Amino acid sequence: MKFTANIREFFGETGNLAEFTGRFFSIGIKPRFEIKELFNQCYLIGYKSLPLIALTGFIMGLVLTMQLRPSLVTYGVESQLPVMVGIAIVREIGPVITALIFAGKIASSIGAELGSMKVTEQIDAMEVGGTNPFKYLVATRVLATTMMLPVLTVMGDAICLFGAYIGVNIRSVTSFHLFFTQVFHSLSFGDLLPAFTKTFFFGFAIGIVGCYKGYNSTKGTQGVGNSANSAVVLSSVMIFLIDLLAVQFTDILGLN
Amino acid sequence: MEAVIVIEHLYKRFGANVVLNDFSLEVGKEENVVVLGKSGSGKSVLIKCIIGLLRPDSGTIKVFGENIPDLNHEELDRMRTKIGFLFQGNALYDSMTVRENLEFSLRRHWIGFSQQKIDGLVMEALENVGLPHTVEMMPAELSGGMLKRVALARTMILQPEIILYDEPTTGLDPVTAREIDNLILKLQKKYHTSSIIITHDMNCVKNTADRVALLLDGKCYAQGKYDEFERSTDQHIKQFFE
Amino acid sequence: MANQGENNLKLGVFVLAGLMVLILAFYMIGKNHNLFGSNFAVKSHFSNLNGLTEGSNVLFSGIQAGTVKTIKLLNDTTIEVTLLIDDKVRAYIHKNAVTAIGTEGLMGNKIVNILPSPGESPRIEEGDLLASQKNINMDEMLQTLAKTNTNIAGISEALKITVLRINKSALMDLLNDDGIGKSLKSSLRHIDQTTANAGEMTNSLNTLVAQIKAGKGGAGILLADTGFAKNLQEAMLRIRMAGENADKLVTQLNRDLTGSKGPWNVLLKDSVAARNINRSLENIEKGTDGFNQNMEALKHNFLFRGYFKNLEKAKNKKNTSK
Numbered sequence: 001m002k003f004t005a006n007i008r009e010f011f012g013e014t015g016n017l018a019e020f021t022g023r024f025f026s027i028g029i030k031p032r033f034e035i036k037e038l039f040n041q042c043y044l045i046g047y048k049s050l051p052l053i054a055l056t057g058f059i060m061g062l063v064l065t066m067q068l069r070p071s072l073v074t075y076g077v078e079s080q081l082p083v084m085v086g087i088a089i090v091r092e093i094g095p096v097i098t099a100l101i102f103a104g105k106i107a108s109s110i111g112a113e114l115g116s117m118k119v120t121e122q123i124d125a126m127e128v129g130g131t132n133p134f135k136y137l138v139a140t141r142v143l144a145t146t147m148m149l150p151v152l153t154v155m156g157d158a159i160c161l162f163g164a165y166i167g168v169n170i171r172s173v174t175s176f177h178l179f180f181t182q183v184f185h186s187l188s189f190g191d192l193l194p195a196f197t198k199t200f201f202f203g204f205a206i207g208i209v210g211c212y213k214g215y216n217s218t219k220g221t222q223g224v225g226n227s228a229n230s231a232v233v234l235s236s237v238m239i240f241l242i243d244l245l246a247v248q249f250t251d252i253l254g255l256n
Numbered sequence: 257m258e259a260v261i262v263i264e265h266l267y268k269r270f271g272a273n274v275v276l277n278d279f280s281l282e283v284g285k286e287e288n289v290v291v292l293g294k295s296g297s298g299k300s301v302l303i304k305c306i307i308g309l310l311r312p313d314s315g316t317i318k319v320f321g322e323n324i325p326d327l328n329h330e331e332l333d334r335m336r337t338k339i340g341f342l343f344q345g346n347a348l349y350d351s352m353t354v355r356e357n358l359e360f361s362l363r364r365h366w367i368g369f370s371q372q373k374i375d376g377l378v379m380e381a382l383e384n385v386g387l388p389h390t391v392e393m394m395p396a397e398l399s400g401g402m403l404k405r406v407a408l409a410r411t412m413i414l415q416p417e418i419i420l421y422d423e424p425t426t427g428l429d430p431v432t433a434r435e436i437d438n439l440i441l442k443l444q445k446k447y448h449t450s451s452i453i454i455t456h457d458m459n460c461v462k463n464t465a466d467r468v469a470l471l472l473d474g475k476c477y478a479q480g481k482y483d484e485f486e487r488s489t490d491q492h493i494k495q496f497f498e
Numbered sequence: 499m500a501n502q503g504e505n506n507l508k509l510g511v512f513v514l515a516g517l518m519v520l521i522l523a524f525y526m527i528g529k530n531h532n533l534f535g536s537n538f539a540v541k542s543h544f545s546n547l548n549g550l551t552e553g554s555n556v557l558f559s560g561i562q563a564g565t566v567k568t569i570k571l572l573n574d575t576t577i578e579v580t581l582l583i584d585d586k587v588r589a590y591i592h593k594n595a596v597t598a599i600g601t602e603g604l605m606g607n608k609i610v611n612i613l614p615s616p617g618e619s620p621r622i623e624e625g626d627l628l629a630s631q632k633n634i635n636m637d638e639m640l641q642t643l644a645k646t647n648t649n650i651a652g653i654s655e656a657l658k659i660t661v662l663r664i665n666k667s668a669l670m671d672l673l674n675d676d677g678i679g680k681s682l683k684s685s686l687r688h689i690d691q692t693t694a695n696a697g698e699m700t701n702s703l704n705t706l707v708a709q710i711k712a713g714k715g716g717a718g719i720l721l722a723d724t725g726f727a728k729n730l731q732e733a734m735l736r737i738r739m740a741g742e743n744a745d746k747l748v749t750q751l752n753r754d755l756t757g758s759k760g761p762w763n764v765l766l767k768d769s770v771a772a773r774n775i776n777r778s779l780e781n782i783e784k785g786t787d788g789f790n791q792n793m794e795a796l797k798h799n800f801l802f803r804g805y806f807k808n809l810e811k812a813k814n815k816k817n818t819s820k
Contacts, residue, residue: 113351117349120345120346120347120350121343121344121345121347122347122348122349122350124304124309124343124347125341125343125347125348125349126349126360127309128307128309128336128339128341129336129360129361129410129414130333130336130337130361131360131361
């Protein structure tokens, strides 16, 4: 019977998450907005994540380039390295790697923060104090992740491409201008737009999952730890699911 | 005596666990009622129902004549400006300074207060609890007793007419606990508040109670003055004095 | 929150920087795809686009000049492609320019090349239809190669048949037939005999004349008879004519055999024709050789390596199963 219990739990969890998302749309995005807290969260979530995203993005671009080079050399199309790397970064690697790093940093911190606030009754205190905690805590964080991840992804892409440029220059020499021209020459709006659009959904998923897990944290230190942990796991899975949906959707729209 | 809180036939259950089972209680104006009960007897559930954090399964909770479970979100918010709640774990926002903690509730209720007036109210509240020097400190820097007093200041800054205390002396040493008791009494006299105090600390009951109610098996098992309880031969009541 | 203002400032810088990068990226892509700046449209018809898509680049003499705007099927063999051309190159494209679909590099994207044609022509205008050039692609190359292959096979087949036919032909029979030689020989022998006969006749006549001169027999009397003498003269004349005729026949035959005209001679003596046939066969051999080399080269091309490997595998399989 444990199996059926697990199934029930899974569907129950899915339903709760959906209900939580519905609550975000029915309560979270109605006035009054917690503008000041939103800016504060944007600063904490977006600006403070930039160094991490920049570091991982740079390394990713460098490593990807160096890994791709041998096979391109085999085919004698080494000169296409910037094109290849550019498309890979802009279309897939930039958004997904950024989102995963972001999920690891932000979903866990939101999960732990809201979890401990829940456990120490701070959320109740807020409610009693006349502040809607859903608006103040959840809506601001979800909006912040939704708006900040695309910005971070764009920055991450740029840094990743710079890493790729360095990577190209390790074994051969190419001018920055040529690299730049080659990359942008191979890109089209069909590459950039869907990749950019899906990061909004990534950000939303990370925010809502982190908040949901924290908001529904159970008592005790372990409960808070579990919230943080499962927030990262679930939001990472969500990123891949959304990525899958996005590629199908852009395929249907003919943007691929 | 005029009653500010009237609780009648309150039922609340979590799954198979019946917590409140036909509970009734009245609290008069400027009266301190202590609800006595064992851990897990449903005392916290009771006051969370009064503040509207939990919704009872049935029964009425009338505060100033309005039934709390019937109120919508805005009405509940308005009602909560008249009810203060002191949490067991203080529930201070640990990411904010003491000043921000105190301002946080304040600016919700009276938007349009000048910064000077807000500063004045914050300092007054902190002076009431004797901690004006902590205003720029973070909660993590304060001791348990100070935290409780800052939490009390945050509750009092709204100048509520009713205050609900959730185990105010739990976890404190006896000396600090008496300080908190005295503070409760002092503030009650100063602001003419009515209170429900939930506790299992008999010293706290002795110091603060105008009337004692014993919560047992989800019902109001007995009510009376502290002296009456002390003299009682009922074995359930006697347990608390041992 | 004394540093709230400063935090917001940092946040603002961060967000604006992100937006700048994004806008720059959009602008760069847009510039490459001619979304900004003035341009004009021209059309061209193709029968096969080979994978050209909307947004593909248009090059004029190898310079980026615009993009493919729309692709429309007009009927089953004609596709209309609208090209957006940058205004900057308008002055250099003439109405007689030719379009062709090409590839960037060996495996790259499909592009449209606009190639100038020699000769005077007015400048291009909005909406003009440019002539298109049929392009060569790998598939067609292979198809042509296959066709060449069948052609060579056909030619060698035809040659084989010709050679066989020559072998079996009547002329060859003539050359090989012993009987004809024999009858030719006997004809010559007949002529020889006739001549011999004529010689004998002359000899007999000589003896007769000698006897007459000696006045022996009654013949001497006959000599006085002039009528007899006249008859004898006529007979002599005829004999001479027969001899002359026989001589003429032999000369004629000789001339026929040594002269340059007539089917006999062609068959027996013409070395030029023989050399031609020889060379044709050599050429065919060379052609097959070249084709073999082509196929070998293709085998080593990485594109087809897989295909030929499969082919070999199938072959090995067949052999082993045999």
